[in-house]
Amino acid sequence: xxxxxxxxxxxxxxxxxxxxxxxxxxxxxxxxxxxxxxxxxxxxxxxxxxxxxxxxxxxxxx
Amino acid sequence: xxxxxxxxxxxxxxxxxxxxxxxxxxxxxxxxxxxxxxxxxxxxxxxxxxxxxxxxxxxxxxxxxxxxxxxxxxxxxxxxxxxxxxxxxxxxxxxxxxxxxxxxxxxxxxxxxxxxxxxxxxxxxxxxxxxxxxxxxxxxxxxxxxxxxxxxxxxxxxxxxxxxxxxxxxxxxxxxxxxxxxxxxxxxxxxxxxxxxxxxxxxxxxxxxxxxxxxxxxxxxxxxxxxxxxxxxxxxxxxxxxxxxxxxxxxxxxxxxxxxxxxxxxxxxxxxxxxxxxxxxxxxxxxxxxxxxxxxxxxxxxxxxxxxxxxxxxxxxxxxxxxxxxxxxxxxxxxxxxxxxxxxxxxxxxxxxxxxxxxxxxxxxxxxxxxxxxxxxxxxxxxxxxxxxxxxxxxxxxxxxxxxxxxxxxxxxxxxxxxxxxxxxxxxxxxxxxxxxxxxxxxx
Numbered sequence: 478x479x480x481x482x483x484x485x486x487x488x489x490x491x492x493x494x495x496x497x498x499x500x501x502x503x504x505x506x507x508x509x510x511x512x513x514x515x516x517x518x519x520x521x522x523x524x525x526x527x528x529x530x531x532x533x534x535x536x537x538x539x
Numbered sequence: 540x541x542x543x544x545x546x547x548x549x550x551x552x553x554x555x556x557x558x559x560x561x562x563x564x565x566x567x568x569x570x571x572x573x574x575x576x577x578x579x580x581x582x583x584x585x586x587x588x589x590x591x592x593x594x595x596x597x598x599x600x601x602x603x604x605x606x607x608x609x610x611x612x613x614x615x616x617x618x619x620x621x622x623x624x625x626x627x628x629x630x631x632x633x634x635x636x637x638x639x640x641x642x643x644x645x646x647x648x649x650x651x652x653x654x655x656x657x658x659x660x661x662x663x664x665x666x667x668x669x670x671x672x673x674x675x676x677x678x679x680x681x682x683x684x685x686x687x688x689x690x691x692x693x694x695x696x697x698x699x700x701x702x703x704x705x706x707x708x709x710x711x712x713x714x715x716x717x718x719x720x721x722x723x724x725x726x727x728x729x730x731x732x733x734x735x736x737x738x739x740x741x742x743x744x745x746x747x748x749x750x751x752x753x754x755x756x757x758x759x760x761x762x763x764x765x766x767x768x769x770x771x772x773x774x775x776x777x778x779x780x781x782x783x784x785x786x787x788x789x790x791x792x793x794x795x796x797x798x799x800x801x802x803x804x805x806x807x808x809x810x811x812x813x814x815x816x817x818x819x820x821x822x823x824x825x826x827x828x829x830x831x832x833x834x835x836x837x838x839x840x841x842x843x844x845x846x847x848x849x850x851x852x853x854x855x856x857x858x859x860x861x862x863x864x865x866x867x868x869x870x871x872x873x874x875x876x877x878x879x880x881x882x883x884x885x886x887x888x889x890x891x892x893x894x895x896x897x898x899x900x901x902x903x904x905x906x907x908x909x910x911x912x913x914x915x916x917x918x919x920x921x922x923x924x925x926x927x928x929x930x931x932x933x934x935x936x937x938x939x940x941x942x943x944x945x946x947x948x949x950x951x952x953x954x955x956x957x958x959x960x961x962x963x964x965x966x967x968x969x970x971x972x973x974x975x976x977x978x979x980x981x982x983x
Contacts, residue, residue, distance in 0.1 A: 488828065491835050498840035501847060508847050512840065519836050526829055533821050 484525050491518040548627070555625040558632075564623035569634065570642055571595075573615045586611070588619065588634065597621065599636035607639055616642040620776075638776075640745065647746050651753055654780055658755070663762045663784050670767040670786045672798065675806070676735035678705045679799055680766065682725045684713040689742045689771070689792035696796035701803055707734055713741040718751035726760045726768075736767050736799050739781060740792035743774035752779035761785060771795025936967035953978055 482490070494515040497503060503511065558564055571588035578584055582601030587594050597619065599607075611617060620638040625631070642648075658664060679697060683690045690708075697704060709725040712718040722739070729737050739761075741752070751757070752772050761768060761784045770782050771789040782788040789795035839846050936942070943950045944963045950956060956978055964971045 484828070488831065488835075491832070495835045495838045495840060498847060499838060501840075501850065505848060505851060512844060512847065515835075516841065519832065519841065522828075522832050523836075526825060526832065530825050533818070533825065537818055 484522065484529075487518050487522050487525070491515060491522060494518065547630075551625060551627055551630050555627060558624055559622075561623075566620070566622060566637075568618055568620050570616075570618050573611050573617055574613050576611055576613050578610060584611070584636075586613075588617070595634055596631060597634040597636050598626075599639065603637050609641070611639060611641075618642045647750065651746070651780070654753065654755055654758075655783060658758055658780065658784065663758060668762070672767050672769065672787055673735045674801055676701070676704055676799060678707055678734045680729040680732070680734035680737040681706050681708045682711055682722065682729060682737065682739045683708075683792070684741055685710040687713070687742060689713075689740045692791070692793040693738060693740055693771075693796040696793050697800055700797065701800035703803065704800065707732060712751075714744065714748050714751055719754040719757055722751060722754070723757050723760050726757065726764065730764045730766050734766055736769065737764070738769050738771065738792075738795050738799055739785065740771040740795050741773070742792065743777055749773055749777055749779050752781040754780070757781065758784045769795045769798050933967070936965070939967075941966045953980055 494511050498508065498511055498515065501508070569588065571590050574587045574589055574594075576584070576586040582604060584597075584599040584604045586597050586599075588597050589595070599619075618640045619634065619636045621634040621636045624633060624635055626633050662668070681690070681693060683693065694706065697706060707729070709729055711721040711725045713722075726737075726739075741749070743749075749772060752770075758780045761781060767786045769787045769789055770779075770785040771792040771794055772779050772782055774791065778788075787798055789798050835841075942965045944965065945956065945960055950962070956962070956975060958975050958978055960975045962973050962975065964973060
């Protein structure tokens with residue numbers, strides 16, 4: 478994943494990848510690349526969300 | 540109401556009701572001259588209002604009359620605020636006066652109207668020039684009279700509603716000599732210092748009292764201001780030129796202070812509300828994104844990625860199976876071919892071998908037979924030669940043997956001879972013709 482992707486961009490890309498993979502029309506090589514990227518993005522988004530959540534809690538409790 | 544015979548009281552009552560419900564006859568301002576003025580002991584005022592063409596009775600009850608700061612007298616030109624009604628007992632049409640003002644200032648009203656129209660035509664009152672009043676002013680400019688009730692009202696209202704605001708005050712004379720100039724200077728001055736909104740206020744009064752607020756220069760200065768300004772001059776009914784040119788007009792000083800400030804309790808409640816809303820919406824946003832992310836993550840492509848290549852696996856399997864189906868056939872053909880080849884080879888080799896053998900055999904046989912034959916022939920020849928040699932008649936005959944012929948045939952047995960046969964006997968060195976006399980079988 479590129480470093481400067483925003484959460485929205487990452488989510489949009491993830492959605493795109495999921496729909497591409499669900500169609501399963503790409504070559505196997507491409508599919509594996511997409512799969513790998515998708516997993517990375519999902520992990521990254523997960524982490525960002527958790528960070529957001531923590532940040533929100535922190536700000537609320539300030 | 541029935542058109543039959545009616546009582547006078549019913550008629551009068553009906554007329555009164557009709558008058559009372561006619562909005563064009565209620566709460567109106569009428570101009571005229573006072574005559575027959577009576578200031579009654581009871582405190583009520585009775586007079587006639589007239590002009591050169593008509594007249595009408597007027598009554599002003601104590602409750603209203605006591606608020607008027609002067610006592611009218613006959614001949615006074617006045618403006619009265621009143622309701623039109625009927626006095627039931629006398630059936631008399633009367634004006635019930637609630638307020639009265641000397642109209643000796645007809646000139647002032649004219650001037651007021653003239654200036655108002657002039658500035659209005661120039662567009663000074665245009666709504667498009669009205670500046671927005673800031674919602675949450677930090678510094679409020681206040682132009683008003685020193686230690687007036689209006690000032691108190693404003694200060695109280697601001698400190699009640701919006702105590703966090705700072706008030707910058709410019710005290711001025713609000714009526715009389717020099718008050719217009721002070722107002723003008725105050726406006727210029729307050730527009731220079733940084734305030735968020737300006738209040739220009741004073742309490743109610745007569746048209747003369749409020750006259751300094753009808754000043755043209757003041758109006759133009761206010762129009763030029765960069766700071767939003769709110770006016771609160773007099774009571775509800777008093778309107779000045781300043782009220783037209785300011786960005787917002789309030790009916791009273793208190794109302795002006797209220798327009799300039801939000802209610803701090805409402806603001807706090809609103810802040811809390813907004814805070815709750817952003818927290819909720821932030822949480823919702825995160826929750827939504829979490830759900831969306833979970834939706835992505837729970838897609839079979841991640842939970843069951845086998846499906847990504849399962850299809851291809853199946854295809855591969857199918858192809859493999861097809862290959863396997865083809866393979867044995869190939870193998871069979873191959874082995875058949877190899878069998879046939881081998882057989883063919885064997886046959887060919889066999890044939891070759893056989894032929895080879897045959898050839899060899901033939902060859903040998905030929906060789907043998909030839910050599911044998913040659914040998915035989917040789918031997919024969921040798922034998923013949925020896926025989927020839929041995930049997931050479933000449934040689935034998937040399938030794939005394941002879942050969943007997945009968946009819947040119949060699950006779951080798953006596954059985955072939957009969958008595959009296961003529962025989963030729965060949966000897967080594969010639970022949971003899973003999974006649975047989977006796978034949979005897981067996982040797983001697």
